[in-house]
Amino acid sequence: MAYQILLYYTYTRVADPAYEVERQRAICQCLNLKGRILIAEEGVNGTVEGTVEDTETFIQACALDPIYEDVVWKRSEGTGDAFPKLMVKARKEIVTGGLGDRDVDPHRMTGQRLSAEELHDWIRSDREFTIVDMRNDFEHAVGRFEGSVLPPMGNFRDLASTLPALEHLRDKTVVTVCTGGVRCEKATGFLLENGFADVYQLQDGIVSYMEKYPNQDFKGALYVFDGRITMPLNQHLPGYEMVGRCELCGSPSEHFENCANDACRRHIICCESCLPVDGSEPFCERECAHLRHVVMV
Structure with missing residues (x-):
């Protein structure tokens, strides 16, 4: 079936x-x-x-x-x-940017829409612009546009905290990208309201770009929030390049686990070789590596 x-x-x-x-x-x-x-x-x-x-x-x-x-x-x-x-x-919002009273209304303000075909042409032209990935850090860890800016965002609720990392783009042309487009509707409005001058969004998201141009410009896999973890769009096609790296050892991987520390639970890439032999979850390298020794003792 x-x-x-x-x-x-x-x-x-x-x-x-x-x-x-x-x-x-x-x-x-x-x-x-x-x-x-x-x-x-x-x-x-x-x-x-x-x-x-x-x-x-x-x-x-x-x-x-x-x-x-x-x-x-x-x-x-x-x-x-x-x-x-x-x-x-x-819900109060269909996607939560964590902006509270400063929440953006895409009906009133949002970035200009750029089709997959237009972005494809822009990338191959002399036009100066920067692609900004508005997804969570674990999403772009497994796949992203070449040369894109990756703001440190553990969750879209952290949208406001991305401004310092994007300050150098305030007077530049920016094209935001996300999985299907829903986050960019608000993210671009947020940038415009904070003084960014020339803001676009990839219409219909990365998924539409990958369908039209598999393994071109976007490298790696597309993370999705369901049991598949990554969408089977391009891994089986010629030219596929795995960009995901195990957080523990750095080897190529697209296998995700949650950090074993209940106070953390970060979603990380962890290759099968680095998984604990007892079948438990691994501890992330960024914050909880020291706990491995505590558990072993």
């Missing part, structure tokens, strides 16, 4: 998020879909998995509602167990 995963979002006014939660949950349950859907007054952000037939039926059902008329549905191969259950919840 063939499975499919849908990645989608829309920034649009949702008059009654609680009602839309119940409606989406009912549709998903009827179609045996699993995944995560966040609904707020500002829009909808979801990832669901089911059979190809059921996910296509889901798209058709959503198309009957004006809320979803501008959605670009991003399809990828599923496994059948990418999500343990269905979660549909109402």
Whole structure:
């Protein structure tokens, strides 16, 4: 049986998020879909998995509602167990930037959209610009655009803390990138509100770029927040280059583990050779390496 995963979002006014939660949950349950859907007054952000037939039926059902008329549905191969259950919840935001009262409204302010084709052309032109990766640090650790700026961001809630690392780009042309586009909608608005002059966002995200230009410009794997960990877009194609490195020994790897320290739980790349022989989780190198010896004693 063939499975499919849908990645989608829309920034649009949702008059009654609680009602839309119940409606989406009912549709998903009827179609045996699993995944995560966040609904707020500002829009909808979801990832669901089911059979190809059921996910296509889901798209058709959503198309009957004006809320979803501008959605670009991003399809990828599923496994059948990418999500343990269905979660549909109402939230204040569909993606949390941690800005509080300074939160950005993409309906009012967001960066100019740059298509995958346009970015591909820009990279091959003499145009001066900088790609800024707005994903979490563990995401771009396993795959990223060549030469991109990688702000130190453990979570998108740390968005405000990226400003010092980007200060040198204030008067430059900036192109932000993220997985599917939902984070860049807010990140670019945040940069514009903080005085950045010329800000673009990769329309429909890295996933769309990789589909059109596999193993060109973006090197490595695309991290995803489901059981697959990385999306199987390009690893099997000629020219694939593994950029992920084991945090403990530095060898090439795309295997992720969580730090064994309950006070840390950082998501790290750890090759199978560095995994504890007793089957437990490893301690991360950055903050918790000293605890390995404590446990051994």
